[in-house]
Amino acid sequence: MNIKIGLILLWVCCWLSVKGQTYEASPSDFFFSTSAEDRAFMMAPSLISTGMDEVYATLSPSGDEFYYCIKSGPRQSVIVGIRFEDGFWTFPEVAPFSGKYTDLSPFVSPDNRYLYFVSDRPVNDSDELPDFNIWRCPRNPDGRWGNPELIAFSSNTGNEVSVSVDMAGNIFFSADYEKQSLTFDPSALDIYWVEKETDGSWSEIRKLGPSVNTDAIERTPAISPDGKTLVFSSSREEENSSADLYVSLLQNGEWRPAQKLSEQINSSAYEWCPAFSGNGQWLFFVSNLKREMPAVRDYSSLKKWLLGEGNGSFDIYYVKASAIPLQVNYNVSLD
Template sequence: MLQIADGNNVNCITMRKLIILLILTAAFNKAFAQTYPDARLPTNVPQLFTEGRLSDGLSNRDFTISPKGDEIFYTLQQPRFVTSTIIRLLKKNGRWGLPEVAPFSGKYRDLEAAFSPDGSTIYFSSDRPLIGSAIKKDFDIWRVKKSPNGKWGEPENLGNNVNSDKSEFYPSITRSGNLYFTAELADGKGSEDIVVCKPTGNSGYSKPEILPEDINTKYDEFNAFVDPGEQFIILTSDGRPDNLGRGDLYISHKDKAGNWLPVKHVPAPINSTAIDYCPFVTWDKKYLVFTSSRLNAGFNDGKTKNYSQLKQLLGSAGNGWDDIYWVKFDMNW
């Protein structure tokens, strides 16, 4: 009887532990689902972000989430860039809604939204015209501010110091107010380079300064995410000898003197034989979110496919158009 009783006690203790574990797991999953619309925790292998809601077989690219974690913006494009619209996911009462056109987008070709570190401003690239002007033929950096009632206002162009008669893309704003972006410079090192404009007061900016050698080379460098504290930068470069595909991600850190160190190639399987670009590191520095045109493994599995299977592959994420992925971020890459 004593042995049976002890066994029952052990079983009861084990059952209590199991119940507690299930409760804690459910609470963790609920909290995580509230943080991001995708409840699958990223690993060291890139996985589609929010498959079915955001990664849906259309051409979805670039990504930003507000510092408060209640708004996500990304770009939905026609693959040949005929249209380009910024899309928003909004979280209300702890639940993420469905994709909708951002309040400041939908008419012109807009893309590459980026939050300021205080969450009050969105910077983005657009070919929309200036007030009273004809439709522009190049892309400028614009910004839109959030009003005290939480609504986004009217976009404003950042002016001639930032913008030129060529295109500017992919803004990244830091806590110091420095604005990094991709520019097509007449005297650049490549056809596209990473530059920085520094704040001058009254919401103005200095002329662009090109980032140093190795970050910018004779190859194309573009779409850089800069850490809000400016301790690291992740950029895309196309044409370097170690490229795996049509553009790979590279990372550079600053030394103690504040100088950018030589870039390091981000390892596979984050980089692939496709283009991998549009990096964004979450505010807690846990995850890297990026865009890739890599193919679903089903395309190259050596199996004969019927029409329904082909239609499914071609209409789903991983069909070779842009998709958004995420993965654990490692500062030591």
């Protein structure tokens, strides 16, 4: 009798597992809550958000690839990814082009043709003092990513440490170009952009104005696919141990003064690494918000609290991108 019950339960679990992953039309729906219209949710606890430091996040416009970084300390970071294949999401694996150097900020372009990222890998064999540069992998005909190629405008006089791209191919990034030292200086980070010209070349590097950049740290910009909404992280109103997300909207060709997003997204913790999904429907970001200690403090619950997601390490969160204009005073929408 017990064997029969066990077999029935096993069949039910298998059926629910298969049933729960029938998302061929929109694979990424597997991860998202329908309640994320105006407040943030943690991304895939135990699968993507774990007790490790997960930072940055990017979802392909087709919704069948998700990449992020697992980070340890200031100079250890690898890009990992999961793919929707044969009706199922794979387990996370290190990207084939990552794992040897410090790789950060993966971003699948809205046209699905490139995976951009930043890395301290040497530019050439004589590069004795590598800095962070912007790279990208082209998508091969088989759908896999090709070998990394250095972006032409990427400077060897400073560090570009995050990257975001709109549908027109314009690139927004943070860099320490105004640093006073030879090594990477996070305190000197500001937000810059480069326009994609009609002939495929890049314009000169331009620093965004005072509506976005201040004397404080501005970092990890996220540009919406339509190029009209810029979300970024800044510690302008916080102590150095904390940061919040801000948004600036493009109106009449000018970036409006940045406004801080509400407490439905920001918290007392450190929020950074925003990124729009490839289709523009979702905003991802990272926070080290810590869960409360469990009321029942047995060994099992303590272990899960200390080693699992929400333990004070960085986790990935998401919210509907349509919620952003509702949190600021600008009379515009993302449509």
